[in-house]
Amino acid sequence: MTETVDGVTVVWGGDHVRIEVDPARPKVATIRIDRPKLNPLNARVQRELGEAATLVSERDDLRAVVLYGGEVAFAAGADIKEMADLSYADMVKHSAVLQAMFIAVARIPKPVIAAVTGFALGGGCELALCADLRVAADNAKFGQPEIKLGLIPGAGGTQRLTRLVGPSRAKELIFTGRMIGAEEALRIGLADRVVPAAETYRTALDLAAELADGPAFALRAAKTAIDRGLEVDLDTGLEIERLQFAGLFATEDRGVGMRSFIEEGPGKAVFG
Missing domain, CATH: 3.90.226.10 (2-enoyl-CoA Hydratase; Chain A, domain 1)
Structure with missing residues (x-):
């Protein structure tokens, strides 16, 4: 529809x-x-x-x-x-x-x-x-x-x-x-x-x-880390955060963001 x-x-x-x-x-x-x-x-x-x-x-x-x-x-x-x-x-x-x-x-x-x-x-x-x-x-x-x-x-x-x-x-x-x-x-x-x-x-x-317009995978990871972290103890929450953080190094958005920072300075990245 x-x-x-x-x-x-x-x-x-x-x-x-x-x-x-x-x-x-x-x-x-x-x-x-x-x-x-x-x-x-x-x-x-x-x-x-x-x-x-x-x-x-x-x-x-x-x-x-x-x-x-x-x-x-x-x-x-x-x-x-x-x-x-x-x-x-x-x-x-x-x-x-x-x-x-x-x-x-x-x-x-x-x-x-x-x-x-x-x-x-x-x-x-x-x-x-x-x-x-x-x-x-x-x-x-x-x-x-x-x-x-x-x-x-x-x-x-x-x-x-x-x-x-x-x-x-x-x-x-x-x-x-x-x-x-x-x-x-x-x-x-x-x-x-x-x-x-x-x-x-x-x-x-x-x-x-x-x-x-932001990095979709990073926003998703941030939401997951915060929401799921509230459900568990601090050590487990930190592990959730660590895994979400590390996983973002497999995304194109991370590459776009870091290249933009190096070449143009902070806050200039355009994510797909």
Whole structure:
């Protein structure tokens, strides 16, 4: 499937999730959630997000990814009406599928930037946590309100949020279920940049395009070393780093980067 809509190329689409490529930034894919009004993440959306993550992971021409939910909301969480009647046995099965989808997004082997406008709550916040960086609109609201339903986050919130902001801040947010604004999210490290709402998506696209022009294998290695290193002890993490570092000496990008440095000075390399 390939079609042009409003100047962007839709290279794949489901009922509520599509992959868009702006011809001005051909190396950047946008995984766009579109389930009005607030992008609740029902089972269908979850499956489509997993499919989109797999596709952008496999395509070498797409070198960076933006997660975006539109101007109104990034994603306001799970579809509570869909979940309300699920039994324990139902959720044992469904939670495995849910986590697999988020893992697929988190392990996209290239830079992933979440462009967060409006609400990023519950599963929406957990989806934003799967990105490498988060550009937040000044109207963004983050939160893990599951405790108010008698639940806890079930798609990575207790783990990814803790690794990002530390255990005390994560516990306070999860225990209270409160929402925080963009400036507080920036202060505690949940957001990386805060920009006016009208500029959020463009800022994320520009950052993604900058990263997409970088050395693909080195970016992949850096992401692998950081993410996998967080899962293990320091000695094991250092070994992961060593192997990723050494492996880059087999890539053409390493040759391009070093030759450029010697002949032209730092920061002039152009990677393919």
